[in-house]
Amino acid sequence: MDPILYATADNPVPENHLAGFFEGRGGVKIRYAVFRSKAREAKGTVVLLQGRSECIEKYYETIGDLTARGLWVATFDWRGQAGSGRFVSGSRAGHVDRFADYEADLSLFLEQIVLPDARLPFFIVAHSTGALVALSQAPQLENRIERMVLASPFVALGGQSMSQRQIGIIAHLASLTGFGKRTFRKGDPPLGFADNVVTSDARRFARNAAIYAEHPELSIGWPTARWLNETLRAMARVTHQDHLTRIRIPTLLLCPTADPLVPRKAVGDLARIFRAARLIEIDGARHELFQEADRFRAQALAAIDAFIPGSDADDTSLGA
Template identity: 25%
Template sequence: MKSIFEYLGILLIVFSLASCSNTKFQKLEQVDNEYNLSTESLLLNVEHTRKIDSLYDLGTDGFFNGADNVQIYYKYFIQDSLEKGAIVISSGRTEAAVKYKEVIFDLFKNGYSVYIHDHRGQGFSGRMLADTGMGYVDKFSYYIDDMKYFYDHYVAQHNHKNIYLLAHSLGGAIGVTYLEEYPDDFKAAAFSSPMLGFGFPVCQVIGLLTGDEPKYALGHTNYADGIDCFEENTLTGCEIRYDRMNQIFEELPKARLGGATYQWVYKSCKQFDVIFENISNIETPLILFSAGDEEIVCPAAHNEFIEKLNALGMEQQVYLVDGAKHELLIEKDEIRIPVLTKVLDFYAGLNK
């Protein structure tokens, strides 16, 4: 017999899928591959994937002591010759730097130094629970504290002329909060499917489901039990990149992370309030992409975010990416190439 909490959890899923929509952004059009970005056909070429792996292996990596003494893994790639700037990647939940090999390769070969760190509780960074597969964070603010330390002690130390942010999903919530707290650190910011809200009534009832002991949220499991086949996945329509992602984590089990806990969802919901309460602090030019077939975060929150920026008189570029699932940076070429092209065009337009 199901408990009241299990029924509430089922209602969460039903209502959240029904309450999220996005109709107000301009649609992203197809473009030529002018930046010579990696393609699906090239990913089938052993020589090309060897180049991607070789660059990644040449990066400088290590650990620093993050907030509350959690070890944070980082990696960066510095241009030897005259660079266009530096890009700091803030990744999504469950992700690790190693998943961004292809993105790093594309950004680096287009003249940018690249920095990335694994958020606490995922990738090769320290975990806070005995069950290391659980998605958990003690305080959401620790994510921002870690990112600020990384920026001050590694990124800023290389005296780049311009520093840009590229943030995805959870990394978007972290990135927006960072812009609100430190408006002078980034020249511009690009957001891929930023996590700015969940569908109604997730945040309205999550407090009822969150106890003292961390437990997987409804529908979430340990990594080993939760791998979907490609046809059932909600992340990407690109089977080649989906398989590459899974292969990476199969080969590197220590970098894996399973589902989110109720505690992680609860603290994320509280952070959404912080984000929208402090939106007037944002001064950084930004570009935002919202996936047309989004099932992970709530696109309606993207609308609300942009409407509030518009009300403050702040200009930005915003795009609805038709046919795209959540993971725009590992989507099919016809989605990924236009997204990254717009990002690089946006950075270049401010590269003065």
Template identity: 30%
Template sequence: MKKLPSQWTHREKAFSAFITGPLLSFWRQRQERQFVGKEGITIRYVRLTSASHKKAILIVPGRSETYVKYPEVAWDLFNCGYDIFIIDHRGQGLSDRLLDDPQLGHVVQFSDYVDDLAQLCDIEISTSRYQQTFALAHSMGGAIVTLLSQRQPDRFTATALVAPMFGIVLPMPEWVVERILNWTEARPHLRETFAYGTRHWHAIPFGINTLTHSRVRYQRNIRFYADQPELQIGGPTTHWVREAILTGRHIENIAPTLTHPVLLLQASEDQVVDNQAQDRFCLARNLAGFPCYGDHPQVMDGARHEILFEKDEIRAKALQKITDYFLTFNT
């Protein structure tokens, strides 16, 4: 096995010095920009570029995330020779919120996310500027990138999907959830309120979190939201959950028609998204003659949902898989 870079495998031991030193200096070089998306919603994003770079990676975060959370990921990929662009989806991060209560995770229709991402690509990522363009998408971002790649199969040279949301873990049988969601859909006062079992943002202690085994990364991410209340977002609305379920089904249906190159990383201990949906996605593409890299999900043993924020051992292996995969497309 190829030796992993030491800056990836031994970072947690001196994490505080790293984030307050070189990482902070790097992040201060960012350019924060915005554009007006569908329905007049302001979409914010960040860019980190170098005149020497000929390749770009668009990082597409998951639900409730923000580009403020991603400096370390940006640092690692920028130093591999890529320009970096990271979007804040509508309704979260520093982009405009959609409801009076800014803590409600909401979207009118899932395709709005896709429209926003396509617009950002038109603004920043062109084939005339870059020799290669890649997408690195986490969770909900994986679904968004997949739908954009259906619309525009040649938009990205390749995509890396990290624990993509092709299905979500539900607190009860799906048929029960579906009946509830269909009933609430016709009632705005229920459709646009927190989904069952969710609430406003609150800091969950590390010991009971289901996202990562890395204490230092988890605590740093919690601090971002605690220090900047405008970043906070609670649970999704019932309408968002309905949109997410329908989107997952749609992606499963179109999987055999997708031809764009895909690497799919799966977290073995994921309690947020449905790994079986990822398995079905890869199987359908394989049977159609357009397999994901390796013919099946690349399982990250011991990883929780946030693979890119896991402990060094797991995170370094994931980054190596992603960067090695992108390098196979060098021309």
């Protein structure tokens, strides 16, 4: 029987877990795992939401950090990537038909896996696109999720040769004219450490590269036009004041200041109008905070320690 989770030489599967598949919206096969803490009394469960192009295996180290703190971790691969169902035949392109499908899968995961099998209270720790999904779904999560930590929330698109507006127009037109499953770029994303913009840590970069080298079925290529169109529309919606006013879950925004993919200004602008949120900037860090060098990653984990499960002393300043 093929394993559900994969290990590499320097990235063993954490112990004390269960893994499987559930049906997402439309019957899409979604891979998930729940990791239990060895602590006698669990402090709760972190619902860990990945970014685009990531997989459960990439978060083993972070999962170990969280379970060592007495927290369970429940996580899954987004549709269209890693060990979940794909949508573009003969291609590794990252695709989604509707951004709402991500939200529906998160709701089903909470209902079918987390609520029955994990330990209360529930928290969200999300990265990049996962943070965008959490922001979008947050008004409906108030009675389920106690607090959220959003790292490098994907609320704007930086580091591109065209403006976000230009990309949005082209992606929208491609989606309307039957080219939604096409990508704007050919070939594969660059794989070398020297070319990467997401982490300054060579060891963690090599560890993650080995996961995809040994298990290429987990890897993903460039996003499709439809994915870009749906994601850019979600960005516009969740950064609107009306939407943010509806979010009452105390939220911590972690912003790496050297992130070229999500502009620092965009996260700062979000924090200024997001009453339930507090912003912490991590100076010099790049996009993937949980894959970064120890000096940056330790700051992110310390912020989580101070916020989850959270102290009564902080509640008033977070609008709780």
